[in-house]
Amino acid sequence: MKATENTSIDQLEFVKAHKKHHRFIRYARIFILILFLIFWEFAANCGIIDSFFFSSPSRVAKCFLSMVNEKSLFSHIGVTLFETVVSFLLVSLLSLAAATILWYSRKLSEILEPYLVVLNSLPKSALAPLLIVWLGTGINTIIVAGISVAIFGAVINLYTGFLQVDPEKLKLIYTLGGNRRDTFVKVVLPASIPTILSNMKVNIGLALVGVIIGEFLAARRGLGYLIIYGSQVFQLNMLITSILILCAIAMGLYLLIQQLEHFYKKKV
């Protein structure tokens, strides 16, 4: 809301209090991070924790810079990002297609329900060794691992979302002379866009999980490989740096989808 001459003092006070609240939250978040970094550095330098095992912010920073200088870091980040984005896009497409088919055929959805539930609850990391045998070690295996973690939950969530559309709205389409396809295109799909977007937020995170699992087992490049390599050669600075980069990537991807959601909400 824009402040005009007519805006009452109470309203201005309210807006001020609201802004103050949000400022406080933001500063508190940054403060916790800084406090944590200071304590970590301090504890490592004073020998409270062993900096060989636990590293320290300054060692992480040094390690990061040296990895940047070697130029290998960006190719590792690039590989992981690429695999995650491809898995995510394929999950989004495949889950939408599968949920649509299930919506069209109630019979099929009832038949497949127990299989979907089992596959969804199965720890997908158990599949990774199998995928290596089937697909070899390489980018295909890792992308499939990324897909396998997210896909079943995505299908179930989307399908459930489709079913929650008000049946009276479907009836409206029939009264206007539409068929089942019209109800899907004109009502179910547009009404489910918020569900699809919030599902995407979950999927991007899960795709990243799957990709890292895949890289642990079947890669020569990527952040997952760096983490495993770092632990095998006892380069814990490298390991922790990689994990922190992973944190940044996870947050970045999440924010990207959130922006998409904001954009959609503004439009509607």
Next chain:
Amino acid sequence: MQSDILKIENLSFSYHNLNGETKAIKDLSFHVREGEFLAIVGPSGCGKSTILSLIAGLLKPVEGGITFYGKDGKQPGIGYMLQHDHLFEWRTIWQNVTLGLEIQHKLTAENKKKVEKMLADYGLSAFEDKKPSELSGGMKQRAALIRTMALEPEILLLDEPFSALDYQTRLTVSADIARIIRKAGKTVILITHDLSEAVSFADRVLILSKRPASVKAEFPIHLTLPDDSLLAARKAPEYSGYFNRIWEELSDESN
């Protein structure tokens, strides 16, 4: 006397679930004349909405039949207004009112012009590009009416179309919509549980028995309107007489 446009004979319908069969309608017969405004009242849950779904062809009768007598022996077009306006928030008002035309692939320049004229007639032109949430309850109801009328139905089925509105809005909006429909010369079947609505708008009121529904009584309504204001029918001298007689028939049925 005008000719019949719709005749329902010995109509029966049941709903099925695993706990058994629920007879919704049994041996229901009535007819509707062309251009007539027919109101159907009955105890709640007596299967009133089912009748409209059967007429609209969304459900198939178990027994008996519905015969239409359209112009040139053709099946007359049927418009159906549901209890809620169901305007879609992801569409603008224009996209909402042309939804039926879009579904039936009839979005021709000529039809668009007709819809534009209706929007102008009903005072919604300025809201074409707005979202439904920006409109008042009455305006939404008009938009829903335009969406139905855009397909130029000969018979309009109204399933308690005002029940979602608050009382104050409902009084004016229902009278307003009834007037628009009358002016368009459509045949109307209105389902309602509001007796005053039935008496003030209809040419004839059918009273249904409780489930399974059949026709219990029928009242032709003739009101002498004191003026042409929106709520004139409620001021007519005959109004309370009709109201009381229908009320008695209905309370008799509910007990």
